[in-house]
Amino acid sequence: xxxxxxxxxxxxxxxxxxxxxxxxxxxxxxxxxxxxxxxxxxxxxxxxxxxxxxxxxxxxxxxxxxxxxxxxxxxxxxxxxxxxxxxxxxxxxxxxxxxxxxxxxxxx
Numbered sequence: 001x002x003x004x005x006x007x008x009x010x011x012x013x014x015x016x017x018x019x020x021x022x023x024x025x026x027x028x029x030x031x032x033x034x035x036x037x038x039x040x041x042x043x044x045x046x047x048x049x050x051x052x053x054x055x056x057x058x059x060x061x062x063x064x065x066x067x068x069x070x071x072x073x074x075x076x077x078x079x080x081x082x083x084x085x086x087x088x089x090x091x092x093x094x095x096x097x098x099x100x101x102x103x104x105x106x107x108x
Contacts, residue, residue, distance in 0.1 A: 018063045023048050023056045025096070028086065031066060032093055035081035065089070 008014065019025055023045060030036055030044040042053055057080060060066040065086040071077040082089075 018065065021056065023052060024060060025093075027053070027056055027060065028065065028082070028089060029093055031080060031082050031086070032090060035069070035079045037077065037079055041080065060086075 019028075026045045026048075027041060030041055036044070038053070038057075041057075042048065042050065045053065048056075057066065057068070061068050064083055067081050067083050069079045069081070071079070
């Protein structure tokens with residue numbers, strides 16, 4: 001978006017801006033129940049590169065959907081979790097899971 005340009009008033013467009021991309025919803029799905037460390041997220045989101053995971057986590061943190069907690073210990077320990085704003089997406093995830101399951105069953 002061009003600096004100074006007005007953001008859209010469309011709620012769907014606003015949501016898509018935050019959640020768009022191949023990986024963000026899958027990352028948030030991994031965080032839906034419990035906080036996870038970087039390596040756990042990397043294992044849980046099949047196919048994502050380390051570089052892409054870092055980028056997506058930074059964007060989700062900037063949009064206040066996830067929280068990054070640094071434990072300041074050696075070896076370094078960082079944990080990611082959903083913020084209150086991110087937890088509000090749980091019903092959306094549940095609906096996506098249900099819809100996806102129906103699609104799989106219908107395709108069988």
